[in-house]
Amino acid sequence: xxxxxxxxxxxxxxxxxxxxxxxxxxxxxxxxxxxxxxxxxxxxxxxxxxxxxxxxxxxxxxxxxxxxxxxxxxxxxxxxxxxxxxxxxxxxxxxxxxxxxxxxxxxxxxxxxxxxxxxxxxxxxxxxxxxxxxxxxxxxxxxxxxxxxxxxxxxxxxxxxxxxxxxxxxxxxxxxxxxxxxxxxxxxxxxxxxxxxxxxxxxxxxxxxxxxxxxxxxxxxxxxxxxxxxxxxxxxxxxxxxxxxxxxx
Amino acid sequence: xxxxxxxxxxxxxxxxxxxxxxxxxxxxxxxxxxxxxxxxxxxxxxxxxxxxxxxxxxxxxxxxxxxxxxxxxxxxxxxxxxxxxxxxxxxxxxxxxxxxxxxxxxxxxxxxxxxxxxxxxxxxxxxxxxxxxxxxxxxxxxxxxxxxxxxxxxxxxxxxxxxxxxxxxxxxxxxxxxxxxxxxxxxxxxxxxxxxxxxxxxxxxxxxxxxxxxxxxxxxxxxxxxxxxxxxxxxxxxxxxxxxxxxxx
Numbered sequence: 001x002x003x004x005x006x007x008x009x010x011x012x013x014x015x016x017x018x019x020x021x022x023x024x025x026x027x028x029x030x031x032x033x034x035x036x037x038x039x040x041x042x043x044x045x046x047x048x049x050x051x052x053x054x055x056x057x058x059x060x061x062x063x064x065x066x067x068x069x070x071x072x073x074x075x076x077x078x079x080x081x082x083x084x085x086x087x088x089x090x091x092x093x094x095x096x097x098x099x100x101x102x103x104x105x106x107x108x109x110x111x112x113x114x115x116x117x118x119x120x121x122x123x124x125x126x127x128x129x130x131x132x133x134x135x136x137x138x139x140x141x142x143x144x145x146x147x148x149x150x151x152x153x154x155x156x157x158x159x160x161x162x163x164x165x166x167x168x169x170x171x172x173x174x175x176x177x178x179x180x181x182x183x184x185x186x187x188x189x190x191x192x193x194x195x196x197x198x199x200x201x202x203x204x205x206x207x208x209x210x211x212x213x214x215x216x217x218x219x220x221x222x223x224x225x226x227x228x229x230x231x232x233x234x235x236x237x238x239x240x241x242x243x244x245x246x247x248x249x
Numbered sequence: 250x251x252x253x254x255x256x257x258x259x260x261x262x263x264x265x266x267x268x269x270x271x272x273x274x275x276x277x278x279x280x281x282x283x284x285x286x287x288x289x290x291x292x293x294x295x296x297x298x299x300x301x302x303x304x305x306x307x308x309x310x311x312x313x314x315x316x317x318x319x320x321x322x323x324x325x326x327x328x329x330x331x332x333x334x335x336x337x338x339x340x341x342x343x344x345x346x347x348x349x350x351x352x353x354x355x356x357x358x359x360x361x362x363x364x365x366x367x368x369x370x371x372x373x374x375x376x377x378x379x380x381x382x383x384x385x386x387x388x389x390x391x392x393x394x395x396x397x398x399x400x401x402x403x404x405x406x407x408x409x410x411x412x413x414x415x416x417x418x419x420x421x422x423x424x425x426x427x428x429x430x431x432x433x434x435x436x437x438x439x440x441x442x443x444x445x446x447x448x449x450x451x452x453x454x455x456x457x458x459x460x461x462x463x464x465x466x467x468x469x470x471x472x473x474x475x476x477x478x479x480x481x482x483x484x485x486x487x488x489x490x491x492x493x494x495x496x497x498x
Binding site: 013014015016017018019021024026030031033034037038072073164165166168169170171172175177181184185187188189192210211 | 262263264265266267268270273275279280282283286287321322413414415417418419420421424426430433434436437438441459460
């Protein structure tokens with residue numbers, strides 16, 4: 001049997017690093033999704049197994065806390081494991097290391113849906129609850145659970161973005177890490193130069209599709225930034241919340 | 250001594266593939282830039298050697314002809330070598346393979362500049378012309394030399410884009426492959442579904458920086474699409490050409 005923890009090697013390709021010389025959060029997030037996908041597929045509860053059964057994993061929460069980010073050409077390792085599995089949600093954690101150094105940790109929460117009805121599916125019904133076998137409660141993930149920014153209704157619309165072909169990924173909808181990129185783009189290079197982002201918490205509520213308009217609303221408290229993203233099909237159309245983000249810097 | 254050809258292993262990360270299930274041109278281009286960077290650095294004529302000497306490589310032409318693109322999790326190899334070196338330009342070729350299969354080839358032309366004066370620098374003056382040692386005229390690159398679309402002045406402005414933080418790369422200017430992404434985003438998913446892009450030719454004329462506006466102009470003939478990209482600092486400001494693209498599909 002495979003170990004409960006999957007370990008995957010990556011390298012920060014130079015031209016995926018940002019102008020400040022390190023891998024940005026959305027790129028690290030995509031490597032983590034990739035690690036999650038490989039870990040699940042190798043253990044037969046990934047998309048390869050689920051797709052023909054009209055089931056799919058849907059990312060619900062994603063929290064990432066990085067004390068440092070890989071620099072150009074720096075190799076790094078992502079370890080990932082399942083922390084818990086309930087009927088409707090499963091938690092998957094991540095640890096990012098480079099050599100002996102821990103760069104950061106991630107937490108994610110996933111739901112399963114039936115791709116035909118778009119309704120939640122019972123995770124424990126897959127192979128008679130076999131996913132329970134993979135649960136690892138021993139490996140620590142020493143960062144706080146997923147958190148939310150408390151929006152008080154004072155958030156201001158900062159930008160409307162039309163989603164385009166390259167915003168969508170293999171799932172056919174806007175890539176969940178692309179929202180992080182759009183959110184970090186709300187800030188000028190000078191802001192990024194002066195602030196290192198310690199942690200990002202994403203809550204995903206709905207999917208958006210190529211052609212949708214995304215509306216980004218921003219609020220700020222003394223210790224965090226909140227960004228709410230909604231979608232509409234026309235600029236004056238009804239908006240539906242897509243995701244919410246908390247940034248701690 | 251190292252071999253003249255450098256060989257680098259990559260894997261198409263699932264979440265960098267597009268909604269049609271394959272790695273898009275701009276992502277392949279970034280892997281190629283990465284391979285070029287590694288090849289040059291390992292042979293002591295890369296940015297690591299040049300930067301402290303106030304010299305830098307600048308991409309002038311980039312042509313990519315792919316008969317197939319890697320699919321999610323597919324490993325692939327990029328081989329790269331220097332085809333010729335003159336005083337002001339050097340040509341570097343690429344071959345992309347996956348297992349026994351050739352996926353495509355690339356050609357690129359680079360100039361060297363003095364980063365203080367921004368003027369062209371003499372490539373053959375670096376280490377007394379040592380770059381000549383690395384020239385490989387034996388390895389074939391069976392695709393046509395870089396080509397240009399003949400713009401007749403009838404091109405129409407299709408989109409203006411404000412460049413943002415994540416558009417810039419470690420060089421501090423807009424990533425050369427990001428232009429390809431912006432150009433491919435001019436077409437709807439349905440167009441991409443119906444047309445496989447056989448070849449892209451880029452000519453780079455100037456750099457643009459985070460905050461610049463990019464204006465994309467499109468023209469089309471029976472067998473190719475041309476996109477001209479200009480930049481301005483304000484929407485009604487003077488425009489300067491940044492790059493031109495020919496797409497063969």
